[in-house]
Amino acid sequence: MVFGPPSTQAKALKRALLAGLAAWLFAFAHNGGASECADLLLLPGSPAIIESFSAYLSSTSPDFETVKALLGSLEFIDTSDAQVQQRLKPVTTQLQLWANRLATEAPLTSATPADLQAASNKLRLLNTPALRNLLGDAALQSLVGRAAWVYNRAIWDASLDRPAKITAIAEGLKAPLAAAAATPSESSPPPARAVNVKVVTGDVMTAKASAVVATIECDGLCGSKINASLRPYVTKAIQGRTLADGQTLTVFDSHSNPEASRNFVLIVDDQKLPLNIIVTRALLEAEKSGFTSVVLPALRTGYAFGSVEISYEQVVAEIKAGVARFAGESRGTLTDISIAVRNDGPLTACAVHRVHSADDRA
Numbered sequence: 001m002v003f004g005p006p007s008t009q010a011k012a013l014k015r016a017l018l019a020g021l022a023a024w025l026f027a028f029a030h031n032g033g034a035s036e037c038a039d040l041l042l043l044p045g046s047p048a049i050i051e052s053f054s055a056y057l058s059s060t061s062p063d064f065e066t067v068k069a070l071l072g073s074l075e076f077i078d079t080s081d082a083q084v085q086q087r088l089k090p091v092t093t094q095l096q097l098w099a100n101r102l103a104t105e106a107p108l109t110s111a112t113p114a115d116l117q118a119a120s121n122k123l124r125l126l127n128t129p130a131l132r133n134l135l136g137d138a139a140l141q142s143l144v145g146r147a148a149w150v151y152n153r154a155i156w157d158a159s160l161d162r163p164a165k166i167t168a169i170a171e172g173l174k175a176p177l178a179a180a181a182a183t184p185s186e187s188s189p190p191p192a193r194a195v196n197v198k199v200v201t202g203d204v205m206t207a208k209a210s211a212v213v214a215t216i217e218c219d220g221l222c223g224s225k226i227n228a229s230l231r232p233y234v235t236k237a238i239q240g241r242t243l244a245d246g247q248t249l250t251v252f253d254s255h256s257n258p259e260a261s262r263n264f265v266l267i268v269d270d271q272k273l274p275l276n277i278i279v280t281r282a283l284l285e286a287e288k289s290g291f292t293s294v295v296l297p298a299l300r301t302g303y304a305f306g307s308v309e310i311s312y313e314q315v316v317a318e319i320k321a322g323v324a325r326f327a328g329e330s331r332g333t334l335t336d337i338s339i340a341v342r343n344d345g346p347l348t349a350c351a352v353h354r355v356h357s358a359d360d361r362a
Helices: 007-033 036-042 046-058 065-076 082-087 089-104 113-126 129-133 138-156 162-174 225-238 275-288 312-329 346-355
Strands: 196-201 211-216 248-251 264-268 293-297 336-341
Touching: 046 065, 046 113, 082 089, 089 113, 089 138, 113 129, 113 138, 113 162, 129 138, 138 162, 138 312, 211 275, 248 275, 264 275, 275 293, 275 312
Parallel strands: 196 336, 211 264, 211 293, 293 336
Antiparallel strands: 248 264
């Protein structure tokens, strides 16, 4: 096997997962928290979670489908909580070892296409939002996100033969992490119209706003969590449409129950345009559609993290720049923008600090 720690490390991860999750669940239940959250976490069975992740990361041919369903279990753990972090420390320590190895060590020159695909699949798991958050350190999360996409692009580049793919991966992994680039938000004059901007934590689908901004791909909905949530609302609206990168589309919900209704501003993002352009276009579409408030997730911090922006600082700077440009072009109809982030520590802290570093208004 070209990648992955030895079997002893796989066993250590298994033991750490068992100890960490068991301790968390025990404390959770005995502190009056034995609720639906704990029940949901236990639905697949803790041993099943441990066995699946351990087997996946030590496999020479990991199949993402075998762990995809279990990833949802991690959504119920608030890993920003200090007590939870302490109890999960054995787990995160082992995951960090896997992440460091896969994200920094170049493939062997003898690596086969199957070896490269195996490493890519493992990085895909580590780069899922729920599991990536357990890595803690923002720099390590950035390394994992970048590595996941370095492998992905090299593997899918039909112009590269096997040795060239290996070289491209090796060079991509050793390149220094770029600092957040200067953006218009840092140097542009105050916008003509003020826009109230706030950072909220939690599920974007439950945030209070006239509409939700969501990205889709040129060929429709991808497999992210938010797209799975909005699928019932927008599938019919985008069916049969030819969509181009950066194109926007508003979907008005006609739900009979106003309390359950939800409007969406969709924008196609194939990770080719700068994120600040994506944000500006989405907000202009929202205003054109008559919305006075919107909520947008921290775009490109899900499965796409590392595809373009390789740090949370870059993501937040781009979003801030996009909001600032919109404020300069706004007619004044859309006045409230909420940026929804997962309660995951590094991203939340970065968003709160950078969005509100100068003022609470764009």
